[in-house]
Amino acid sequence: MDTFLRWVKSSYSGPAGGNCVxxxxxxxxxxxxxxxxxxxxxxxxxxxxxxxFVGAVRSES
Structure with missing residues (x-):
């Protein structure tokens, strides 16, 4: 399944490898x-x- 998916990293994920959603x-x-x-x-x-979920996260930032 993973092969055909286009994964998008969250803009809130850190570049140093932390919080990678x-x-x-x-x-x-x-x-x-x-x-x-x-x-x-x-x-x-x-x-x-x-x-x-995305709407709730955006309203908190």
């Missing part, structure tokens, strides 16, 4: 989220949930 649009309209430093689970959320 990445997201990618999923094949069925969901959004996949992962920690780029750790080979581990990928969380899948709906596009509505993702939009709400």
């Amino acid at each position: 990445e997201w990618a649009p999923g094949a069925v309209g969901g959004v996949l989220v992962r920690d780029s430093k750790v080979t581990g689970p990928i969380v899948t959320v709906s596009t509505d949930v993702w939009a709400t």
Whole structure:
């Protein structure tokens, strides 16, 4: 699955390797989220949930 995804690193992720959150649009309209430093689970959320999350983060910054 990872091979065909276009991962985008969060603009809030640090250049020194800390807080590396990445997201990618999923094949069925969901959004996949992962920690780029750790080979581990990928969380899948709906596009509505993702939009709400991003909106909340932006309003806090």
